[in-house]
Amino acid sequence: MTQPHDETCDLLELYMLGGLDEAEALRFEAHLSSCESCQEQRLALADIVGLLPATAEPQPVPEGMKKRILANVLAEAVPAGSEAKTPPTASPSESQPSIQPSIQPAPKPATPASGASILQTTTRRTPAYMKLVTAGLAAALIALALYAAQLRGQVGDLRGELAEAGSAPVQELKVNQAVKLNPAAADIVATGLATIVIDKNGTHLLVQAEQLPKLQGNEAYQVWLIKGQEKFSAGTFLSDQGTGAIYYTLKNGGYDTVAITLEPDAFGDQPRGKIVLAAALDA
Amino acid sequence: MNDIASDIEMMRRIAGRDAMALEALYDRYEKAVYAFAYRFAQDAMLAEEIVQELFMRIWNQPERYDASLGKLTTWIFAVTRNIAIDQLRKRQNRTTSQTADTERFARLPDPASGPEEEYDIKWTGEQLKGALAALNPDQRQVLDLIYYQGYTQHEVSERQGIPLGTVKSRVRLAMKQLKERLGDLERRRTPYDTTS
Numbered sequence: 001m002t003q004p005h006d007e008t009c010d011l012l013e014l015y016m017l018g019g020l021d022e023a024e025a026l027r028f029e030a031h032l033s034s035c036e037s038c039q040e041q042r043l044a045l046a047d048i049v050g051l052l053p054a055t056a057e058p059q060p061v062p063e064g065m066k067k068r069i070l071a072n073v074l075a076e077a078v079p080a081g082s083e084a085k086t087p088p089t090a091s092p093s094e095s096q097p098s099i100q101p102s103i104q105p106a107p108k109p110a111t112p113a114s115g116a117s118i119l120q121t122t123t124r125r126t127p128a129y130m131k132l133v134t135a136g137l138a139a140a141l142i143a144l145a146l147y148a149a150q151l152r153g154q155v156g157d158l159r160g161e162l163a164e165a166g167s168a169p170v171q172e173l174k175v176n177q178a179v180k181l182n183p184a185a186a187d188i189v190a191t192g193l194a195t196i197v198i199d200k201n202g203t204h205l206l207v208q209a210e211q212l213p214k215l216q217g218n219e220a221y222q223v224w225l226i227k228g229q230e231k232f233s234a235g236t237f238l239s240d241q242g243t244g245a246i247y248y249t250l251k252n253g254g255y256d257t258v259a260i261t262l263e264p265d266a267f268g269d270q271p272r273g274k275i276v277l278a279a280a281l282d283a
Numbered sequence: 284m285n286d287i288a289s290d291i292e293m294m295r296r297i298a299g300r301d302a303m304a305l306e307a308l309y310d311r312y313e314k315a316v317y318a319f320a321y322r323f324a325q326d327a328m329l330a331e332e333i334v335q336e337l338f339m340r341i342w343n344q345p346e347r348y349d350a351s352l353g354k355l356t357t358w359i360f361a362v363t364r365n366i367a368i369d370q371l372r373k374r375q376n377r378t379t380s381q382t383a384d385t386e387r388f389a390r391l392p393d394p395a396s397g398p399e400e401e402y403d404i405k406w407t408g409e410q411l412k413g414a415l416a417a418l419n420p421d422q423r424q425v426l427d428l429i430y431y432q433g434y435t436q437h438e439v440s441e442r443q444g445i446p447l448g449t450v451k452s453r454v455r456l457a458m459k460q461l462k463e464r465l466g467d468l469e470r471r472r473t474p475y476d477t478t479s
């Protein structure tokens with residue numbers, strides 16, 4: 001071993017097990033993105049860490065747990081504005097409706113065209129440990145809400161709503177860039193918005209689209225960040241009634257384009273399908 | 284249909300608000316997730332609460348799962364651990380400002396191993412259990428504090444009164460030994476013993 005040793009590499013195991021604090025983890029991720037040695041070793045470690053759940057001793061599942069959980073979960077998914085104050089704690093199963101195959105799928109709680117209902121659906125339920133929304137999720141929710149507000153030209157109102165809802169530290173948030181995604185072909189009616197949000201935890205990309213063509217079979221939408229000839233996947237999503245969104249924390253900057261493609265499946269690491277929406281970014 | 288493809292299909296249906304798909308997913312993972320949650324909570328009621336919160340998130344935010352970054356079980360267990368650790372910290376009135384979001388592991392793209400490779404499960408939980416049992420108590424304790432109790436390296440150092448460097452080296456040594464032990468099992472396999 002004549003190579004100079006980078007002490008940061010010593011944090012890989014702690015990182016994989018979740019033993020770094022947030023700031024350390026972010027710093028380590030920056031290291032990981034450029035350290036081949038860590039990238040290699042990460043795979044073997046991921047196998048081991050990924051197997052830890054399988055070492056748990058089997059436990060007898062409490063009587064009636066399935067009924068309680070499914071009833072509570074499905075009861076939560078009522079439309080915004082309806083009464084939905086069921087606490088998440090287990091309750092006697094007798095009074096709960098049983099889960100029958102005939103059960104009506106609950107309506108989608110929010111559509112992206114309505115910022116207010118997004119806020120309601122994300123704040124109406126607050127079991128103790130749900131208050132600890134991760135910073136990244138909070139940023140995504142704010143970006144979603146901002147997107148919705150921009151559609152309605154009500155950004156000012158929305159900041160007030162957010163502050164009132166107490167759901168997020170608005171003042172810590174900076175919307176760095178919001179670009180409209182344009183259809184890549186004349187026959188596409190879809191619209192979308194890519195928002196880049198910076199908060200204390202980093203730079204986040206939120207891509208949101210609507211009126212997307214319906215997916216078939218294993219098809220999925222995939223978001224790409226493009227830098228010159230290089231294309232990086234920012235993740236895949238499935239649309240719900242033509243609407244979909246994805247949230248991604250940027251590891252590097254300097255991308256010149258963001259694009260959404262319609263892919264044959266969710267597994268590609270390079271685009272194979274056609275571009276549906278795209279926009280240029282300020283690198 | 285194999286499990287991975289059907290997991291993705293189920294998540295797609297869940298995103299479409301298909302309650303039967305949620306129930307099917309629940310049936311598939313109830314036992315494994317409950318056992319894992321119980322490992323953290325050591326209590327049936329609290330473990331059930333964790334499982335419920337997991338399915339709340341699956342139902343209400345299925346888009347948080349990104350199939351291109353790994354298989355569904357990896358994500359499910361990462362989210363379960365998050366919920367369990369949050370619950371533990373809450374119960375113990377521990378600070379939450381310094382927590383690493385373990386769901387991030389499920390978000391990290393894995394350039395070298397696409398989903399196809401994950402059909403090939405190299406080791407089993409039983410084998411890892413054996414390897415864990417062979418660690419020395421100090422190493423096992425540090426793993427337990429970090430992975431199952433959600434302490435950071437600094438908190439472990441403070442709590443146990445051991446230098447930070449020692450925490451790091453115990454973790455590294457523990458993982459190295461697990462890797463070697465499992466690697467030995469791997470090498471003992473016959474060359475034609477490949478899963479498909």
Ligand SMILES: [Zn+2]
Binds near residue numbers: 006008009032037
């Ligand atoms: Zn490194």
